[in-house]
Amino acid sequence: MMRLLFRTLTIMASTLSLVYSSNAQTNVQSGVRYDRIVVRNATVIDGNGTPAIGPFDIVIQGNTIVDMVPLDPVAVKSGTAVRPEGDREIDATGKYVLPGLINAHGHVHEARGGIAQPLEYELSLWLACGITTVRDVGSDTKKTLALRSRSDAGDIAAPRFLVYARYSFKPIPRTTAAARKRVRDLKEMGVDGLKLFGLDRDIMEAVLDEAHKLNLGIAHHAGVEETNAWDDIRFGTTSIEHWYGIPDAAIADGVQSFPATYNYNDEVDRFRYAGHLWREANSERLMGVLDGMVAAGVAWIPTLDIYEASRDLQRAQGQPWFKDYLHPTLEQYFKPDPANHGSYFLGWTSTDETHWKENYRIWMATLREFERRGGTIGVGEDAGFIYQMYGFGLLRELELHQEAGFHPIKVIQHATVNNARILGREEMLGRIRVGFRADLIVVNGNPLEDLKVLYPTGVQRIIDGVAKRSGGIEWTLKDGIPYHAPSMLKRAGAIVAEARRAISGQ
Numbered sequence: 001m002m003r004l005l006f007r008t009l010t011i012m013a014s015t016l017s018l019v020y021s022s023n024a025q026t027n028v029q030s031g032v033r034y035d036r037i038v039v040r041n042a043t044v045i046d047g048n049g050t051p052a053i054g055p056f057d058i059v060i061q062g063n064t065i066v067d068m069v070p071l072d073p074v075a076v077k078s079g080t081a082v083r084p085e086g087d088r089e090i091d092a093t094g095k096y097v098l099p100g101l102i103n104a105h106g107h108v109h110e111a112r113g114g115i116a117q118p119l120e121y122e123l124s125l126w127l128a129c130g131i132t133t134v135r136d137v138g139s140d141t142k143k144t145l146a147l148r149s150r151s152d153a154g155d156i157a158a159p160r161f162l163v164y165a166r167y168s169f170k171p172i173p174r175t176t177a178a179a180r181k182r183v184r185d186l187k188e189m190g191v192d193g194l195k196l197f198g199l200d201r202d203i204m205e206a207v208l209d210e211a212h213k214l215n216l217g218i219a220h221h222a223g224v225e226e227t228n229a230w231d232d233i234r235f236g237t238t239s240i241e242h243w244y245g246i247p248d249a250a251i252a253d254g255v256q257s258f259p260a261t262y263n264y265n266d267e268v269d270r271f272r273y274a275g276h277l278w279r280e281a282n283s284e285r286l287m288g289v290l291d292g293m294v295a296a297g298v299a300w301i302p303t304l305d306i307y308e309a310s311r312d313l314q315r316a317q318g319q320p321w322f323k324d325y326l327h328p329t330l331e332q333y334f335k336p337d338p339a340n341h342g343s344y345f346l347g348w349t350s351t352d353e354t355h356w357k358e359n360y361r362i363w364m365a366t367l368r369e370f371e372r373r374g375g376t377i378g379v380g381e382d383a384g385f386i387y388q389m390y391g392f393g394l395l396r397e398l399e400l401h402q403e404a405g406f407h408p409i410k411v412i413q414h415a416t417v418n419n420a421r422i423l424g425r426e427e428m429l430g431r432i433r434v435g436f437r438a439d440l441i442v443v444n445g446n447p448l449e450d451l452k453v454l455y456p457t458g459v460q461r462i463i464d465g466v467a468k469r470s471g472g473i474e475w476t477l478k479d480g481i482p483y484h485a486p487s488m489l490k491r492a493g494a495i496v497a498e499a500r501r502a503i504s505g506q
């Protein structure tokens with residue numbers, strides 16, 4: 001109570017001294033926490049679905065946005081504007097400031113296919129791509145909980161983490177009593193929620209009942225399994241990950257027309273016939289499922305990016321950032337090989353791609369209809385699988401939401417306010433708003449004009465008659481700590497170069 005009072009008084013005192021200090025330093029160091037930073041002259045795109053507005057001086061005290069001072073552009077030009085002061089300043093003139101992006105479906109990876117991969121590589125890419133929060137939905141739970149603490153303390157250059165622990169690990173709980181105990185044990189460890197897949201109905205019901213009592217969120221990878229979206233609706237899932245369980249709940253005859261030789265464990269089979277799933281859903285039944293999800297408050301994280309190789313393998317394999325930033329462990333893991341999850345491109349045909357293109361058309365139309373009916377759509381990348389790199393995957397996901405028909409303002413809302421709501425953090429994350437956490441990104445360009453300006457590798461533009469590389473995120477602030485995004489990308493590149501040298505034996 002005293003501390004809170006003290007903090008309130010400090011904030012009041014500092015907002016009262018609104019004198020522009022010309023000696024405030026602009027040499028902001030990446031990864032250093034300052035007492036008070038002012039992001040100057042920022043055009044803001046908030047996460048709440050409203051258009052750009054500005055300019056503002058955004059005042060950050062510690063880890064919180066404490067003031068947003070609207071500026072009169074004429075007074076700014078003539079130097080007569082009253083400006084708040086800070087220890088350090090970030091000049092956002094001509095730039096756009098957005099809430100930090102939230103990745104609601106990420107995996108902390110320290111190895112791929114049994115080969116170690118430095119954690120710093122993934123963390124650097126996430127920050128370089130403007131991601132300030134990651135909901136981890138399956139990793140080494142104990143390690144990621146420790147990482148969450150280090151990130152919260154500001155001890156490591158990383159996004160903040162919410163840990164949705166993988167529920168199914170050995171020994172697999174076989175009874176509802178054992179299932180309930182597993183949920184309690186995970187809660188005891190300190191997880192924020194659970195990641196479920198492949199559960200039988202009675203077990204799923206028990207798990208969700210126990211999770212609700214303990215206030216744990218539920219992310220359900222709704223695969224083709226005994227349960228489908230109707231069970232998520234009935235038992236109260238927080239978010240459906242990916243999509244399968246939604247069309248699967250709308251098949252008129254109750255089961256997809258699989259060929260007799262189909263085996264779910266064969267990933268070529270699984271992903272090939274997943275490409276037929278949307279077309280087999282009955283549209284009238286599908287609308288019923290969407291309405292059920294809306295009524296029950298079940299959100300949807302479609303992860304459109306992670307299936308894109310299925311509709312266009314060549315595009316997926318030829319992404320330009322692979323040249324400098326694809327870690328050799330990922331390169332190895334992505335190679336078609338039944339041993340690696342998602343590396344199923346063995347005999348992948350033009351017919352498969354054609355099915356998947358149709359699959360995407362129905363899927364995207366369904367997403368649009370879901371939001372029209374009041375549903376909540378979030379954004380996640382699921383990178384580290386199927387040719388998707390950390391961070392880049394989330395930015396590609398934003399482009400695919402635009403392709404689905406959403407206005408870029410809505411796309412940004414999906415990645416900020418909607419994700420914050422899904423994570424149960426809507427009172428502190430996802431907005432550029434006084435009292436919210438100082439999680440924001442300063443972008444060299446207008447993402448409403450072109451979402452591609454968010455890519456850390458930038459875009460080609462004609463500037464003063466010359467073709468130049470521009471764009472990219474300049475600063476990613478998490479908890480008020482500024483990270484210089486181009487430097488984070490450079491670090492990831494150095495890690496990759498070092499790993500490649502080690503392999504080639506130089």
Ligand SMILES: [Zn+2]
Pocket residue numbers: 105107137138382
């Ligand atoms: Zn995943």
